Amino acid sequence: MDYQQRPHCPIENLPTPFAEAVVHICRRTGAPPEVVASDAFAFTSTVTQRGFKVMGLNNSPMPTTVNTLSLAPTAVGKGESYRMFSQASGDLETTEQIQPSSVITIDDLLLQDITPSALMSCLAGHGKSASIQLEDGYSFLDGPLMKRGFISKLPQAWSGPASLKFSRHHGNKDAFEPCVEIGLRIQPELFYGFLGRNKSESRHLGLWPRFLTFCYDPARFPVTPWYAASSVSMPSHLPLMERLQALLPSGEVQPNSCQPARKVLVMDTYANAHLREIAYWLRGHMNDEFHDIQDAAGRAAENTLRLASNFHLVCQGEGPISREMIERAWTFVEWSLVQFRNVFVYALQPPPKPLKPKPMRQPKLPRLQQRVNADMQFMLDSIAVRRAHLRNDWVPLDEVALLTGFAKNRFQRTLGWLVMGDLVEIDGERDSLTVRAVLFQRLNGSYRYWPSALTN
Structure with a gap:
């Protein structure tokens, strides 16, 4: 049965x-x-x-x-x-x-x-x-x-x-x-x-x-x-x-x-x-x-x-x-x-407790990535300042280096990340390099290509 x-x-x-x-x-x-x-x-x-x-x-x-x-x-x-x-x-x-x-x-x-x-x-x-x-x-x-x-x-x-x-x-x-x-x-x-x-x-x-x-x-x-x-x-x-x-x-x-x-x-x-x-x-x-x-x-x-x-x-x-x-x-x-x-x-069992949805929080980035993003944002801000002063999209790269105050290795690494992310473009000869910012918006963790770029 x-x-x-x-x-x-x-x-x-x-x-x-x-x-x-x-x-x-x-x-x-x-x-x-x-x-x-x-x-x-x-x-x-x-x-x-x-x-x-x-x-x-x-x-x-x-x-x-x-x-x-x-x-x-x-x-x-x-x-x-x-x-x-x-x-x-x-x-x-x-x-x-x-x-x-x-x-x-x-x-x-x-x-x-x-x-x-x-x-x-x-x-x-x-x-x-x-x-x-x-x-x-x-x-x-x-x-x-x-x-x-x-x-x-x-x-x-x-x-x-x-x-x-x-x-x-x-x-x-x-x-x-x-x-x-x-x-x-x-x-x-x-x-x-x-x-x-x-x-x-x-x-x-x-x-x-x-x-x-x-x-x-x-x-x-x-x-x-x-x-x-x-x-x-x-x-x-x-x-x-x-x-x-x-x-x-x-x-x-x-x-x-x-x-x-x-x-x-x-x-x-x-x-x-x-x-x-x-x-x-x-x-x-x-x-x-x-x-x-x-x-x-x-x-x-x-x-x-x-x-x-x-x-x-x-x-x-x-x-x-x-x-x-x-x-x-x-x-x-x-x-x-x-x-x-x-x-x-x-019928005698207590009703299930209602689920309280918790707001989704944006995942916190690792410290190294936070520092790299902050450096890139500061460099973009420096480019924007010189661009407004010179009234020209192309800004001398040495002036940006002086304005940021970064050490040579830190400056080159940050500039590399910006180039890899297609956020800046570089033009000119070795002694007269100029840089132009492609995007004028703040960097945050919502950029999907940054985590992949950082791991390359």
Whole structure:
């Protein structure tokens, strides 16, 4: 297996009912695919966890619960996407061809009072479930469920413990085989700020690694382009919602029993083998590919099975889970690991310090070259003085020698450099030599031919 760091939400790998629902709501609300896919998984899990479990790789049943964390800025349509899923029962009732199979609606399953006491009251008993779906999940972050006295129970509830106990105000409340599904929708900057204040304590307690992460933050990370959500020609979210409505009675108490019985799903041989291969591959790459997100990668195989069981219940409804559903689910979990790293690693890193450009300074010439340039400039100035006095371009060379005051060797060496640089010209006989300056401008290090001339 190869780890594919997918930058875009792989909605093309969704089963048909999910793909049609995601594309339809994306087109209708303008919400990004990351947000709509998160809502589809959250509300599907809300329904399926009531009546089903799935047999894990360790031969023990676990809930089909899939927690979702969706980060998206304001005014991108995440509220409209949430309402289309939570209030879809009205659409089903007003459609002539589709009739609801139960008086219970998805909205009735959502916990309204987000407190420990209300949650435990909902879970008290045997085989009860609760779903926390918040359109604006910022209040959840600093709410009572995230306090030190209760936050550790949220990862336990995700794992499907045999019992969950909580004692506060109204006596002991015991929940046997409870299931709690959490779906949060938060603005990225608010969530990053919470992690900074919290010092990622909630991550270290194991809460966020159990979530599938969906991040739509175009200011920081790659997002799914709109054209990627256009592969379905005539999409509709009603087939998915019709199937979820039909699954609602599965979590009701049976007439001859006082306890709701959850059916246990199993994988076929090929699905089981493929999931074991995924789990083995994940363990083998904990110290390289996933060294910074080992906590999330450690839950990836389990999340894959949970998501595949949701796909199976919607698309097949009976029989063992197929390898195809495992493959489709793994594609999303693999992409979610990239999102988890973006949110919990890259987003918390301090921004790079801005580079301060330093002005370019002209390189300092060696001392010998500085002295030679100064001598040449002084000789040119002397020529210019005599030229102005005589009012003639050609100046006697012996007068220039007297004016400079250079020793014979120094004078000849300086004059040689000026001749080699084509700055002066010499004319006349040996006893009556005259010199003329070609350029009347100050010498500095910007002359490109001087360094080459000095080395000759």
